[in-house]
Amino acid sequence: MKKILELRGINKSFGGVSVLNNVDLDLYAGEILGLIGENGAGKSTLMKIIVGAIQKYSGTVTLNREKLQSSLAGRYLQDQIGLVLQELSVFLDLTVTQNIFINQEIKTKFNILKQREMNIRAKEILKEGLGVDIDPNRQALELSLGQRQSLEIARVLCNKKRVIIMDEPTAALEDNERECLFKSIQKIKESGTSVIFISHHLEEILRICDRVMILKDGYSMGEFRRNDIDKMAMIKLMIGKTVKNFYPKEKVAIGDSILKVVNLRKKSYFKNINFDLKCGEVLGLAGLEGCGKNEILRCIFGAHKYDEGKIVVKSNSMKKQAVTEAMGHGIAFLPAERKTEGIFPLQDVSWNMIIANMVKKNHFFVKGKKEEAGVNEYINSLSIKVANNNQLISHISGGNQQKIMLARWLMTGTDIFLFEEPTRGIDVNAKTEVYLLIGELVKSGKGVCIVSSDLPELLGICDRILIISEGEIMYELNPKEITEHELTDYITKSKELIK
Amino acid sequence: MKVQIEKLQNGMRKIYKKQDFGLVVIFFIIFVCLSLLSNRFATLKNIFTILNQSPFITIMAIGMTLVIATGGIDLSVGAIMSITGIIAGDLIIGGVNVYLAIAIALAAGFIIGLINGLIITMLKITDFIVTLSTMTIIQGILRVHTAGLSIFGLDSPDFIWLGQGKIFDISIPFIISMIVLVIFLIVTYKTAFGKYVISIGSNQEAARLVGINIAKTKTIVYALCGLLSALSSILITAKVSTAMPNLGDDYAMNVIAAAVIGGASLSGGKARIFGAFIGSLMMTMIRNGLNVMLVDSSWHQVVIGIIILVAVGFDVFNNARQKMVKHTSN
Numbered sequence: 001m002k003k004i005l006e007l008r009g010i011n012k013s014f015g016g017v018s019v020l021n022n023v024d025l026d027l028y029a030g031e032i033l034g035l036i037g038e039n040g041a042g043k044s045t046l047m048k049i050i051v052g053a054i055q056k057y058s059g060t061v062t063l064n065r066e067k068l069q070s071s072l073a074g075r076y077l078q079d080q081i082g083l084v085l086q087e088l089s090v091f092l093d094l095t096v097t098q099n100i101f102i103n104q105e106i107k108t109k110f111n112i113l114k115q116r117e118m119n120i121r122a123k124e125i126l127k128e129g130l131g132v133d134i135d136p137n138r139q140a141l142e143l144s145l146g147q148r149q150s151l152e153i154a155r156v157l158c159n160k161k162r163v164i165i166m167d168e169p170t171a172a173l174e175d176n177e178r179e180c181l182f183k184s185i186q187k188i189k190e191s192g193t194s195v196i197f198i199s200h201h202l203e204e205i206l207r208i209c210d211r212v213m214i215l216k217d218g219y220s221m222g223e224f225r226r227n228d229i230d231k232m233a234m235i236k237l238m239i240g241k242t243v244k245n246f247y248p249k250e251k252v253a254i255g256d257s258i259l260k261v262v263n264l265r266k267k268s269y270f271k272n273i274n275f276d277l278k279c280g281e282v283l284g285l286a287g288l289e290g291c292g293k294n295e296i297l298r299c300i301f302g303a304h305k306y307d308e309g310k311i312v313v314k315s316n317s318m319k320k321q322a323v324t325e326a327m328g329h330g331i332a333f334l335p336a337e338r339k340t341e342g343i344f345p346l347q348d349v350s351w352n353m354i355i356a357n358m359v360k361k362n363h364f365f366v367k368g369k370k371e372e373a374g375v376n377e378y379i380n381s382l383s384i385k386v387a388n389n390n391q392l393i394s395h396i397s398g399g400n401q402q403k404i405m406l407a408r409w410l411m412t413g414t415d416i417f418l419f420e421e422p423t424r425g426i427d428v429n430a431k432t433e434v435y436l437l438i439g440e441l442v443k444s445g446k447g448v449c450i451v452s453s454d455l456p457e458l459l460g461i462c463d464r465i466l467i468i469s470e471g472e473i474m475y476e477l478n479p480k481e482i483t484e485h486e487l488t489d490y491i492t493k494s495k496e497l498i499k
Numbered sequence: 500m501k502v503q504i505e506k507l508q509n510g511m512r513k514i515y516k517k518q519d520f521g522l523v524v525i526f527f528i529i530f531v532c533l534s535l536l537s538n539r540f541a542t543l544k545n546i547f548t549i550l551n552q553s554p555f556i557t558i559m560a561i562g563m564t565l566v567i568a569t570g571g572i573d574l575s576v577g578a579i580m581s582i583t584g585i586i587a588g589d590l591i592i593g594g595v596n597v598y599l600a601i602a603i604a605l606a607a608g609f610i611i612g613l614i615n616g617l618i619i620t621m622l623k624i625t626d627f628i629v630t631l632s633t634m635t636i637i638q639g640i641l642r643v644h645t646a647g648l649s650i651f652g653l654d655s656p657d658f659i660w661l662g663q664g665k666i667f668d669i670s671i672p673f674i675i676s677m678i679v680l681v682i683f684l685i686v687t688y689k690t691a692f693g694k695y696v697i698s699i700g701s702n703q704e705a706a707r708l709v710g711i712n713i714a715k716t717k718t719i720v721y722a723l724c725g726l727l728s729a730l731s732s733i734l735i736t737a738k739v740s741t742a743m744p745n746l747g748d749d750y751a752m753n754v755i756a757a758a759v760i761g762g763a764s765l766s767g768g769k770a771r772i773f774g775a776f777i778g779s780l781m782m783t784m785i786r787n788g789l790n791v792m793l794v795d796s797s798w799h800q801v802v803i804g805i806i807i808l809v810a811v812g813f814d815v816f817n818n819a820r821q822k823m824v825k826h827t828s829n
Contacts, residue, residue: 303708323710333708341708344701346768355698356709358691366689408709 001028004162004194005050010059012045019045020057023220025213027163032185032195033223034209036202037238038427039397041215043198047165050196051083064162082156084166090140090148097122097136100154121158126150129157129191130184144289146177153184164188165196170204171425174289174453175488182208200427202231203456214238239429246428247460248436250443254463255279258447259331259416261300264309269295270471273309277416277447282438284462284479285451286491292471293451294336297418300449301333302326313416327360329416332409334402336421336451342405343393350375350389352404357411378407382437399430406437417441419450423457435461455484467491522762522777525810529781533788540791547668549780549787554676557779558731559750560757561683562724564775567758568687569717570700570767571626575615576728576754578637580747583608583729585641588650588742597657605729611637612725616718634751641744650742662737672734679727680776687772696720700767756803757782760810781806 005027012020020042027033037043048054049061061068063080091099097115100122106114122136132150140148149169156164166185170178185195185208199205205212206226214221214237221237257276264273270292277283285293298304300311302323311318313329326333335341344352354371375389384403386396393401402422409417422438423431438448438461452458458465459479467475467490475490482490534541559576566573583604590600611633618629653659664671687693695716698706707713728747736742759765760781761774785806789799 301708323708324712327710335708340702341704344698344705344768346701347697351694351698355694355711358694359710363691366691366694368689 001031003027004029004064006060006062007046007050008060008062010046010049010057010061012042012049012054012057019218020049021218023059023215023218025220026223027194027196029162029194030189030192031210032189032197032208034205034212035196035198035215036200036205036212036234037215038429039399040217041238042218043215044167046215047083047167047196047198050163050165051081079159080162082159082161082164084152084156084164084169090151092139092141094140095136096126096134096138096140096143096151099140099151100125100136100158102155104159122154125154125158129187130154131187132180132184144177145172146174146180149173149177149181150184153188157188161193163194163196165198167198168200168425169197170199170201175455175491176288178204200425200431202234202428205234206231216240235428246432246435247457248432248439249461250439252280252439252442254281255445258314259300259449260310260312261296262310262312264296264299264306264311266292266295266299266304266306270468272472275466275473277449279445279447280442281464282442282448282450282462284458284465285449285468286453286455286458286465286487287468288491289453291468293468294420296468297333297420297449297451300326301331301418303333324359327356327412330412330414331416331418332356332412332414333418334405334409334420334422336424338398338401338405338425343401345394346392348390348392349379349384349386349396349404352393353378353407353411356408360412374411375407378410382407383433397426397430399426399433402426402430402434403437406434415446417446417448419448419452421452421454422450423452423454431457455487459484459487521813522760522774522810525813526777526781526784529785529788529806533784533791537788537792540788545787545791549784550673551670552787553780553783554670554672555731555735556750556753556757556782557676557776558679558727558734559724559754560761560775560779561679561772562727563754563758564761564763564770564772565683565687565696565720566626566724567755567763567765568696568700568767568770569720570703571619571717571720572755572765573612573615573630573721573724574627574751575611575630575634575637576724577747577750578634578641579608579611579725579728580732580735580750581641581744582611582637584732584736584742584746585645585650585744587733587736588653591653591655591658592650597655601658601661601733604733605726608729608732609722609726612722612728613718615725616721619721620714620717645744647744649744651740653736653740653742658737659740660737662734662739672738675730675734676776679730680772683772687770692716692719693770697768697770700769702768753782753803756807760807778810781810 003026005025007023007025010020010023011018023042023046025046035043035046045054049057091102094102097118101118106118106121108114119136126132126134126136130150130153132147134143134147134150140151143151153164153166153169169181173181185197188195197205197209209226211223211225212229212234213223214234216238255278257278259277261273261275265271273296275283285296287293295304299306299321302318302321302325305321313331316329318325318329339345344355350372353375357371357374358366372389378384379386379389382403384400384407386400393404423434426434441448450458450462459482462479465477465479465487466473467477469491477487477490530541539545559580563573563576586607587600587604590603591597615630615633618624619626661671666674687696695706695711698711699713699716703713732746735746757778758775759778761776761778762771763769763775782803785802786799789802790796
């Protein structure tokens, strides 16, 4: 097979801290190479070197047998290598075509856009390159997350590239959309373009990649063919120890009901929602994107309004549909989009931790020392890795941010935790830590309700799973009695059942 | 003794955070430059003049800093200044007790700010448009009411003392501005309200999801900004013992500039109250320096524009550098 990209002896350090040590990488034409490693292992730095965004490093990059002088490489690499970023950068107000051709429009000699030609090309790229059918005149706002992801890839595909790098492309996708993406990636591969696929989901890596490369603390742990490695071995190389149980779950006695949802209805979102959550229980809500599961959680927390129904917390029913009321009743909510809805990016660790408690206790003055002490306590007890309390929250890893979000609510003395995608975008090790913390919560008699699109996660940590489809609860399942495959079936079947 | 010094240092550090250090450095560089350019600049008398000219802008820049911290902007501060001065002038000339007149004018500023805040939060119209509209409306009302004429002869001694009085050569307005500074340093950094203000600017959605009442907090901030504009207006009206309908015409931009020089980020999430004070002092000092050097006042605008660019540019550069250092240490 033809080698298309070769990295030899790449070293890179930032201000004396070495991030990459003597890393080699080979990429052959028309293959999919998985790249895995914990947060901070050096994956993004390595990718930045490949696309030419970082130009000062030692070692050699050879693309298509041409050795590149690092100082000249940037431009050339950008022409040859496409990057699909983790955060979608789709312009929601623009049409599909405009999004695909942004900054690379097809123009006449007089700089006038060739609209029709671009439309045809856009349709062609989407259909032939990715195997998806989207009307090029639609506005990006109307598209699902998966379709937006396709736009992002189409943008890269519209100029012929030799290599496409995808940084966690599946992080925000639901199961069915993920399947579509995998098909698209296969198509790209068939056309002879190589793909570097970065993901925290090891199952995905094993499914679609031909080979996998593992980074740990800036060192390459080697490249392996898919058939030569399994999940356990990958984890061992990634985090340096064996994990016996990804979904640690202790037996906890389930007590009385603490949250009761009665006949909740919100027009065009959900109806007839009845369930209760008990002390010591982890309840999972599963369903396809847009089935209303997230909306139910947000309504319980008072962040969104519902039309009818009753929410009862320990025999007190809530009336105001306000966040402060839910907080007063001991309910906490951790949103899926940590960056846009969870953290205060310009503020430090302790600010981010104490803010909810301040609102709940309604103090007039800041209780400086007392609160700092509380912050230190939680940093220790949840083993949150931060340089100090004054470190900006945007400078720490996703897993630790999630722990801070958790500490934020633990401080307020919460009994009911509502999680939306509790482990989105955090690495294997940190995931397990979050599950352990959820275990601690229920052990101390709290109730936890989780909305997740990560099915193994739901099966691993929940005591009960409710399947929601088109805004209604269709099934109640015991995770011990079903397999992942069956769960997928229930989720998709329930949709057909309604139809 | 050593412990006391350390305590004092810690206290100082809390007031002017690390970020303000660069600003203080620029301030002194400009001071030294102006001193070298003119031997009449760095005299004790002139320094007092600068201090006594600065409080009007300082007081308003503090309010503006809070508004900007929420991610908003208030263009109506100048208009609020004009109308509250006229209200106070009318009432005093009409024979109303001076203190009552002042209280009414302050209340008027507060209420106009409150209205700004309510329209922005309840009707969800952009702050820029709302305050631009109130500014225009107020200016129109003033034109109708005063026909462009100033109110002269506000010579009640109690009133004039507020603007012209001195304690040990330090003017009353400056002392009041320092009291306002201390109060707002406490409000911003030591109260929960201050944290809410900054949190909203940092991430409004996250603020909503931890239960912060966004409408209430924002409305109070605009009301405070209106109140401080009225306070500044009364002090300056008392200083010149004349209420002028065009008093605040140039102020909105100058106040925003002072806040921005002080380090306020127009995208919100940062409140640098002490920075606003230094920013205001800097603006006043530059104007004074140019005056002392007998530079034509038309050139002042040009110089101030350049200073804003340099100060903000320096800040952006400095932040970028800090970010680099932090990222690499990760």
